[in-house]
Amino acid sequence: MISIIPIKDSEHPLYTYSEKILVESFPKNEYRDLPQQKENVNSNTLFSCNIIIANENPIGIINYWTFNDFCYIEHFAIDSVKRNQGYGKKALDRFKEKIGKPFVLEVETPNNEIAIRRVHFYERAGLKLYNKPYLQPPFRKGDDFIPMRIMAYGKELTDEDFSLMKQIIYKEVYDYIE
Secondary structure, X not given: OEEEEEEOOOOXXXXXXXXXXXHHHOOHHHOOOHHHHHHXXXXXXXEEEEEEEEOOEEEEEEEEEEOOOOXXXXXXXXXXXXXXXXXXXXXXXXXXXXXXXXXXXXXXXXXXXXXXXXXXXXXXXXXXXXXXXXXXXXOOOOOXXXXXXXXXXXXXXXXXXXXXXXXXXXXXXXXXXX
């Protein structure tokens, strides 16, 4: 049984686990500085930090932002010792039930084996690749934009949907206005 436990306060006993998985699973340019992460957990009502639990043990994280018409998964990762055991798909299925609305996430441009495998994983989970260029704004001043793609669940993205969704994510998540 998979459950998703919200962490609403950085004093929660599992909060340090969420930071550990974030740092281990993502390159430094793909997550914000940890003090800013804590600030979002403690006070940003749009942001939700969550621990994925299986058999009463933490196995990963799913952090997302909730907007009016969709959610944006900022980080989703299964602990490296628990990968390739089916937990990722089960966690996404549980997430779909929990939020009950369309969601999007960023993936690396599928131009290497790992990125292609990741896209295929999400496609098997029911997401569709929106195959137009997308640049992830930097989390830190001085970092570069990162070429990515958007994958969506629960709604076929039109160009207009993509443009609006991108505006919302850029403004609310990255504090960036084009």
